[in-house]
Amino acid sequence: MSEFTIDDLKRILRACAGEDEAVGLDGDILDSGFEELGYDSLALLETASRIEHEVGVAVLDEEIGEVTTPRQLLDLVNGRLVQKV
């Protein structure tokens, strides 16, 4: 994988943690807070572990605890992807 996109993240979130009907993931969520999207810390731990399996980039538990928006998570993962290349 050359780039981890917002659509990749949406797919992973839906698969491993479900989707909050009241908010949804369809719109522009890049700068929405994970909390406001309905995801708690456990949902993000689960997401980090799926990202590691699919993308081959490890996000540490303490790092995922600091991430608050999808954009921050994409930046973190894509930064590592670049380093790998």
Added chain:
Amino acid sequence: MSAVVTGIGVLAPNGLGTEEFWSRTLDGVSGIGPITRFDASRYPVRFAGEVPGFTARDHLPGRLVPQTDRMTQLALTAADWALLDAAADPGDFGEYDMGVATAASAGGFEFGQKELQNLWRLGPRHVSAYQSFAWFYAVNAGQISIRNGLRGPMNINVAEQAGGLDAVAQARRMVRGDTPLVVTGAVDASLCPWGLVAQLPNGRLSTGDDPRTAYQPFAAGARGHLPGEGGAILVVEDAESARRRGAPHLYGEVAGYCSTFDPAPRTGRPPRLAAALRGALADAGIDAVDVDVVYADGAGVPELDLAEAEAIAEVFGRNGVPVTAPKSMTGRLNAGGAALDLAAALLSIRDGVIPPTAGVTGPDERYGLDLVTGARHVRVGAALIIARGYGGFNAAMVVRRCPPAAPRPARAAAVIQGEGT
């Protein structure tokens, strides 16, 4: 102070929802069939009572589905239905005025099996973070509490089938204390290879090859029971508080309860089941003649059926009370089964009818049981429910018709009291 049932939510192999379950049960419609949730062709037990047509996504928020085992999805739905039936809006109660007391027998085995397979096949980084609670036996109570904002006391009983009654007894204790409403009962589901294999060693599961005859409690040819999934969640409230808020249904009072424990095998000491029956009657303050129906545990294992029949005869006399075991239509749902029997007993009180032990044409003569094998219409004022859990647990509970509301204190009495102070 009395505890009354004001809401019922049922998910059973022969019906989704209380009324569907009840009408099919009265008609003798069985929910037992071949196991379809996994390939059971290579297992000695191939039939079970599966809850059909339940899709979690139709009933629960998307965020909850990936983090819950099937038993929790069924329990959350049953709790929703029970609260709806009770017309109890958590927003109308104080923050800590609603509690949860449920029972479980295994936990989320299907979820747990999947994650254990991930662990051993792929490694620890592939185990779901939700495994931390999804397979825990206490998870149903926790998820019911979170979903509905029930922040009062919480309690979980584990005593296999008997636990379903123990939990409701605990709910009654909580209601007698300072928790006016408690969501209680039990839902179990472990129809996965691990859940089935875990039950095989006790030798009580039926390996019969005809789903119509494989589980026949109290029948001469009984050869064990079949597993099943589902159960009932109930809303139990303080009677006075339920009346004050105008609860639409007062299904019945949780009037009496007793639990006992059987002596270890080979000690030669007699079983303690009859003592549980007598204890529940004494707790309710009624005599054996006041009981209109007994919902039996109905293990379908000859020596257990005999022990239960002897206990019933000891308390009620031979052929002394109508006995039924509608679980012949669902299989044994473990803790969920006792809660489901309790729900059925309350519906017997409501509708004046005893459901049949469908599929059993007549009990073994030596049991001396008046076994109900076709729906029997009769006024039911009080019912006794028996539940026995593997390992020696016995529980018995009496539910009875709610007495009419107490008259308001007479005006004269209030005046006299006022003069005295």
